[in-house]
Amino acid sequence: MTITEAPNVAGALETVAPGTVSSHLHPAGSFDVADHVVPQGREEVWRFTPLKRLRGLHQDAPLTGGDFKVSTHAAPGVVAHIVPASDPIRGTSGLIPRDRVSARVWAATESLYVVDIPAETSVAEVTTVQFTGLDATDAIAAHLLIRIGAFSKATVVVQFDGSATLAENVEIVVGDGASLTVVTVQDWADDAVHHSTQQARVGRDATLKHVAVTFGGDVVRHDMTADFGGPGGSLELLGLYFADAGQHIEHRLFVDHNAPKTRSNVVYKGALQGEGAHAVWIGNVLIRKVAEGIDTYEENRNLVLTDGCQADSVPNLEIETGEIEGAGHASATGRFDDNQLFYLRSRGIEEKEARRLVVHGFFNDLIRRIDVPELEGKLLATVEAELATTVLAGG
Amino acid sequence: MSTLEIIDLHVAVETEDGPKEILKGVSLTIRDGETHAIMGPNGSGKSTLAYSIAGHPKYAITSGQILLDGVDVVEMTVDERARAGLFLAMQYPVEVPGVSVANFLRTAKTAIDGEAPKLRTWIKDVNAALQQADLDPSFSQRSVNEGFSGGEKKRHEIAQLELLNPKVAVLDETDSGLDIDALKVVSAGVNRFAAAGDKSVLLITHYTRILRYIKPDFVHVFVDGRIAEDGGPELADQLEAEGYDKYVKVRA
Ligand SMILES: Nc1ncnc2c1ncn2[C@@H]1O[C@H](COP(=O)(O)OP(=O)(O)OP(=O)(O)O)[C@@H](O)[C@H]1O
Ligand SMILES: [Mg+2]
Numbered sequence: 077m078t079i080t081e082a083p084n085v086a087g088a089l090e091t092v093a094p095g096t097v098s099s100h101l102h103p104a105g106s107f108d109v110a111d112h113v114v115p116q117g118r119e120e121v122w123r124f125t126p127l128k129r130l131r132g133l134h135q136d137a138p139l140t141g142g143d144f145k146v147s148t149h150a151a152p153g154v155v156a157h158i159v160p161a162s163d164p165i166r167g168t169s170g171l172i173p174r175d176r177v178s179a180r181v182w183a184a185t186e187s188l189y190v191v192d193i194p195a196e197t198s199v200a201e202v203t204t205v206q207f208t209g210l211d212a213t214d215a216i217a218a219h220l221l222i223r224i225g226a227f228s229k230a231t232v233v234v235q236f237d238g239s240a241t242l243a244e245n246v247e248i249v250v251g252d253g254a255s256l257t258v259v260t261v262q263d264w265a266d267d268a269v270h271h272s273t274q275q276a277r278v279g280r281d282a283t284l285k286h287v288a289v290t291f292g293g294d295v296v297r298h299d300m301t302a303d304f305g306g307p308g309g310s311l312e313l314l315g316l317y318f319a320d321a322g323q324h325i326e327h328r329l330f331v332d333h334n335a336p337k338t339r340s341n342v343v344y345k346g347a348l349q350g351e352g353a354h355a356v357w358i359g360n361v362l363i364r365k366v367a368e369g370i371d372t373y374e375e376n377r378n379l380v381l382t383d384g385c386q387a388d389s390v391p392n393l394e395i396e397t398g399e400i401e402g403a404g405h406a407s408a409t410g411r412f413d414d415n416q417l418f419y420l421r422s423r424g425i426e427e428k429e430a431r432r433l434v435v436h437g438f439f440n441d442l443i444r445r446i447d448v449p450e451l452e453g454k455l456l457a458t459v460e461a462e463l464a465t466t467v468l469a470g471g
Numbered sequence: 472m473s474t475l476e477i478i479d480l481h482v483a484v485e486t487e488d489g490p491k492e493i494l495k496g497v498s499l500t501i502r503d504g505e506t507h508a509i510m511g512p513n514g515s516g517k518s519t520l521a522y523s524i525a526g527h528p529k530y531a532i533t534s535g536q537i538l539l540d541g542v543d544v545v546e547m548t549v550d551e552r553a554r555a556g557l558f559l560a561m562q563y564p565v566e567v568p569g570v571s572v573a574n575f576l577r578t579a580k581t582a583i584d585g586e587a588p589k590l591r592t593w594i595k596d597v598n599a600a601l602q603q604a605d606l607d608p609s610f611s612q613r614s615v616n617e618g619f620s621g622g623e624k625k626r627h628e629i630a631q632l633e634l635l636n637p638k639v640a641v642l643d644e645t646d647s648g649l650d651i652d653a654l655k656v657v658s659a660g661v662n663r664f665a666a667a668g669d670k671s672v673l674l675i676t677h678y679t680r681i682l683r684y685i686k687p688d689f690v691h692v693f694v695d696g697r698i699a700e701d702g703g704p705e706l707a708d709q710l711e712a713e714g715y716d717k718y719v720k721v722r723a
Contacts, residue, residue: 414528419565419615422525423579423635424553433578437569437614 105172109183112176121175121299124356124388126324129295131241133177133215133271139184141214144207144240146189151201154230155192161185165221169247170303171275178273178299181243184217191232195225195251202450204233209240212267218244222258226251226279231448235261237292241269248276250284252306257285259448263458264292272298278338280306287446288327288344290317291458295324302340303332311340315357316442316455318462319385321350328358331374333367342374345442347435348385349465359391359407363400371401378409379438435463472540473556473638473671475501475524480535482516482523490531493519495696497535499673501639506665506672508682508707511693512715517675518562520693521643524673525559526552539639554583556638560628560645567615572627573597575615576634583635596634603663604630605656621648629660640664641673646681658684679711694718 106112114135115122122134131137150156159165166188173179191203205220222232228251236242250256262270270293278284282305290296302311311331319325331340346355357376378387391405412434420430436459443455482494493516501507511517523530524537526549537544544552567575576597581587588596598608604626616624625645632640645657662685665672674685682690682704690706692699692715699718700706 413565415565416567418525418527418549419561419567420575420579421549422553422559422561423575423631424550424582425578426550426582427548429578429582430550433570433575434567437567440569 105174107173107179107182109176109179112173112179114176121328124326125297126295129269129324130271131215131269133180133241133243133269134175137215139180139215139217139243141211141216141241143211143214144209144216144238146208147206149204150191151199151203151230153193153197153199154203155190155194156203156205157190157192158187159190160187161219163188165190165223166219167247168223169221169249169275169277171245171247171273173245173273174301175273175299177243177271178245181217181219181245181273185219185245188219188221191220191222193224193228193230193256195228197225197228197230199228199230202231202233202448204235207234207236207242209236209238209242209264209268212239212241212269215241215243218242219247220244221247221249222256223249224251224254224256227253229255231257231259233259233261233448233451235263236268236270237263237265239265239267243271244273246272246274248274248284248286250276250278250282250309252279253281254279255283257287257448259287259289259446259451261451262288262290262293262296264296266292266294268293268296270296274298274300276300276302276311277305278302278309278311281308283310283312285312285314287448288315288317289455290315290325290327291462293323293325297324297326297328299328301330301332304335304338307335307337309335309338311338313340313342313344314442314446315344315346316439316446317344317346317355318459319346319348319353319355320462320465322352324354324356326356328356328360329374330360331362331372333361333363333370333372336367337369338367339370340372340374343442343445344376345378345439346387347379347381347438347462348387349381349462351384353385354388355386356388357390359405361393361403361405363393363395363397363403365396368397368399369401371403373402373404375406377407377438379435380409380411381435432463435459473503473669474538474540475639475671475673476536476538477524478536478538480520480523480537481533482519482530483533484519484530492533493530493696494523497696497698499691499698501671501673503669503671504665505688506674506685507689507691508674508676508687509691509693510676510679510707510710512719513677515693516696517693518643519696521559521562521641521675524641525549525557550582553637558632558635558637558640560625560632560640560642562643562647564616564624564628566617568617570615571612572615573611576611576631579631579635600630600633603633603656604660605653606630622650622653625649626653626656629657632664633660636664636667638669639671639673641675643675644677646676646678654681655684657681661685679707682707692718
C-alpha cells in the first residue's frame with residue numbers, strides 16, 4: 077500500500093460460542109424514544125463522538141427546522157416523491173432505531189422522501205437528490221427511502237451541501253436479483269452537523285453498492301446497518317473521506333450476515349490533515365449461525381498527512397459458524413512513506429508533486445471501484461482541492 | 472559533458488546510539504564517457520554511496536563534496552539532483568500503489584525536461600523502452616513496481632534510465648537477482664545508454680558476472696566505507712578468482 081503499515085488492531089476476530097445470547101454488535105432497537113437514554117459519551121457506540129458538538133441531537137433539541145431545499149433529478153423510469161409517514165413503505169428495510177437520535181427522528185418525521193425504481197427496470201441514467209441546508213440553527217429531521225424492485229438496476233446519488241444540523245433515517249430496500257448503487261456525498265459547509273442512521277436490506281441474489289464520500293461538515297456521523305433478505309446477496313460498502321482541521325468524521329458499519337451464501341466487501345479509505353482532524357471507522361461484521369458459505373472482507377486505511385490528526389479504526393468480526401468461504405479484515409494508519417517520496421523525487425519529480433501522486437495513488441483504486449463516471453471528475457477535483465489546503469501549500 | 476567527482480566523502484546514518492559513520496572518506500572521479508565498477512562485500516557501504524549521491528535524507532554527508540560537472544550537488548534536493556542529470560537505479564525499487572507507470576514516467580520526463588513530452592512520440596518512446604527492457608506494454612498501466620517480480624523491477628529501472636536519459640547513471644546492484652536472459656537485457660540497456668556519448672556510469676555490483684557484458688574502464692574494491700584498491704578490468708578477474716578475503720582480512 078501507499079503508506080507504512082501500522083496495524084492498529086491486533087486481533088479483531090472473536091468467536092462466539094453457538095447458542096449464546098445476542099451478540100453485542102446488534103443491540104435491540106426500539107421505536108420508543110423513552111427506551112433510549114441520553115448517551116453520556118462513555119457508551120461503546122458513542123465513545124468516539126464529540127457529543128458536545130452534536131447540538132443536542134442526542135438529547136432533546138427540537139427537530140423542527142425546515143430551512144433547506146431539496147432538488148431531485150429522477151431518471152426516466154424512476155419515481156421520486158414525498159409520502160406521509162403513515163405510508164406502509166416506511167420501515168420496510170427493517171429499520172428499528174438503535175439509538176436515541178434515530179428514534180427521535182422516527183418520532184418527528186411527518187413525511188418521507190421516496191426514490192422508487194419499479195421492478196424489472198434498468199435505468200442507465202443517474203438519479204440525483206440534492207439536499208442543500210440553508211441554516212444550521214434549527215435541527216432538521218429527515219427520512220429518505222430508496223427502493224428498487226426485483227431484477228432492476230439503477231444508481232442513486234444523494235448529495236449534501238450548505239449549512240444544516242441534520243438528523244436523518246435512511247432506508248434502502250433492494251429487491252430480489254436487483255442491482256443498486258447508492259452514493260451519498262457529504263460536501264457540507266464547515267458548520268454542518270449530520271447524523272445519519274441507515275438500514276439496508278439486500279434481497280435474494282441482489283447486489284448493493286453503497287458509497288459514502290465525506291469531505292465537509294463539523295461533525296458527520298453515519299451509522300449504517302446492512303442485512304440480507306435472502307441468500308446469495310452481495311454487498312459492497314465503499315467509503316472515501318478527507319478530515320480537515322477540527323473535523324470529526326465517523327463512519328460506523330454493521331454488516332449482518334444473516335443468510336447463507338452472502339458476500340460483503342468493505343473498503344474505506346481516508347486522509348487526515350490539520351490540527352484536530354479526527355476520523356473514526358468502525359467495521360462490525362456478524363456471521364450468524366445460518367450464514368454458511370459466506371465471504372466477507374473489510375478494510376480501512378488512513379493516510380495521515382500532517383501532525384495533530386487522529387484516526388481510530390476498529391474492525392470487528394464476530395463468527396457464529398465455521399462453515400464459511402472466507403472472512404478477513406485489514407486496518408492500517410500510516411504517514412507518507414519517505415521511501416516512496418524519495419523514489420519519485422529521484423526521478424526529478426518535485427516534492428509537492430510527489431506527495432500529490434502518492435495521495436492520488438492512495439485513493440485511485442477506490443475511485444475506480446466506485447465507478448460512477450458522473451462522479452469521478454468531482455471526486456478527483458475534490459481530492460485535489462483538499463490537497464491544495466495543506467499538502468501542497470506547506471509541506 | 473558529464474563528470475562525477477566524489478571528494479573525501481564522509482557519510483553517517485542516525486542510529487539509536489547516535490550517528491554512525493559508514494563512508495569514511497571516499498574519493499572517486501568518473502570522467503565523461505567512462506564506466507567504473509565498484510565491487511565490495513555485503514555491508515561495505517556501496518548502497519550508502521549510491522544513496523548519498525542521489526541525496527537520500529537518511530544519509531547525512533558530514534564532509535566532502537560531490538561534484539557534477541564541477542557543481543557541488545550536496546546542497547541540492549533529491550529532485551534537483553535528478554534534474555541536474557543524476558540517475559540512481561535502486562537496489563530495491565520502491566512500490567507506489569495507485570500511480571501508473573505511464574503517469575509516473577510522464578511526470579518524471581516532464582520534470583526533467585521542464586516541459587511535457589510530445590504525446591505521440593512519447594507513447595512510442597515508452598513502449599519502445601519497455602519492450603527493450605523486455606517488459607510488455609501493459610506494464611505502463613500497472614502501478615509503479617507493485618507486484619513486479621524482482622527482475623521486472625530491475626528492468627523497469629533500466630527502461631527509466633533510457634527514457635530519462637541522464638548524464639550520470641549510478642546502478643546499485645541492478646544485476647542481482649537476475650537470470651541470465653534478464654542480465655543480458657539489462658546490460659544491453661546500460662551499454663546503449665553509455666554509447667550515446669557524454670555519459671558516465673557507476674556500476675555497483677557484488678558479482679563479476681555482469682562485467683562480462685558491461686566492460687568497465689576502472690574497477691574499485693570497496694571495503695568498510697572506503698576504496699581499498701583501484702585498478703583496471705583485470706582487477707575484476709582477480710576478485711573473481713580470489714574473492715574479497717584478502718581485503719577483509721587486512722581489515723581484521
Ligand atoms: N540506519 C542504519 N543504522 C545502522 N546501520 C546502518 C544503517 N543503514 C545502514 N547501516 C549499515 O551501513 C553499512 C553499509 O550498508 P550498505 O547498505 O551501504 O552496504 P552495501 O555495501 O550496499 O551492502 P549489500 O552488498 O548487502 O547491498 C551496513 O553495515 C549497514 O548495516
Ligand atoms: Mg547495497
